[in-house]
Amino acid sequence: MTALIIAASLLIGVSLGILGGGGSILTVPILVYLAGQETKEAIATSLFVVGVTSLAALIPHARAHRVRWKTGLLFGAFSMAGAYAGGRLAEYIPGTVLLVAFALMMLATAFAMLRKPRDGRERARPARPAGKDLPLKHIAVEGLVVGTVTGLVGSGGGFLVVPALAILGGLPMGIAVGTSLLVIAMKSFAGLAGHLSGVSIDWGIAATVTAAAVIGSLVGARLAGRIPQDALRKAFGWFVVVMGVFVLAQQLDTVVWTHPATWAVLGAVGTVAVAARMRRRSRAPHREPIAGARARARAGQGASSK
Secondary structure (H helix, E strand, O other): HHHHHHHHHHHHHHHHHOOOOOHHHHHHHHHHHHHHHHHHHHHHHHHHHHHHHHHHHHHHHHHHHOOHHHHHHHHHHHHHHHHHHHHHHHOOOHHHHHHHHHHHHHHHHHHHHHHOOHHHHHHHHOOOOOOOOOOOOHHHHHHHHHHHHHHOOOOOOHHHHHHHHHHHOOOOOHHHHHHHHHHHHHHHHHHHHOOOOOOOOOOHHHHHHHHHHHHHHHHHHHHHHOOHOOOHHHHHHHHHHHHHOOOOOOHHHHHHHHHHHHHHHHHHHHHHHHHHHHHHHHHHHHHHHHHHHHHHHHHHHHHHOO
């Protein structure tokens, strides 16, 4: 079992090093289902593991000049306030509720990872110039929200921070990943401080998982940029879906899964998802002939001008 925990912990670090997130999504289930920890202890321990591992993964990114320090420190400061508040609030929420919330967060994160952004949205938000930081109001709002989620459910929030920096803030993807590690480390330690008032940590397990995760993070940081990000993000996204469904299934009572209302809701969600996908595909063939016709028209004009 120890070997399995160490192997899984390596994945925590690799995920943080390559994607700038995903560490806590793996850490909490590993600590709960492999190490046998209680939910609140696992959440607090995961914040320690992810915080230390993020600092280790930050070093190679900083050397490669992929960290926006001013934005990261400001974002991290607001996130720390939210994370500490979320950590204190988690003391009064049942462990089952926290795990269900964590599983839902995993599924929402997986959806964001697997969802293809529309071309118009990508063009509407150009990359921010290398030397320009985000507006303070954006940093404050996004930092507080992400930090509160971190403190409540033990999620480092990398897959919330990276989109916030890259999509909303317009930072280049590589810089967003590197900067997110600074933010994750800051708010993870703040969330841990909030949890320690009501939870004790098994420092032996914490040290073992952290050591393996740090090694994985250094490997992941070296691999960053060499692996196609889209392919890796999709693969990890589906993995998160499986983990999220597993955690949710473990926490929800059998009565919930056998209730007709549950399957009615799942059926409705599945129908909407399939309909949306079919609608996107039905639009695609209509665009190609138009583009082809325009290209042939331009080619004909070029030939006639000659």
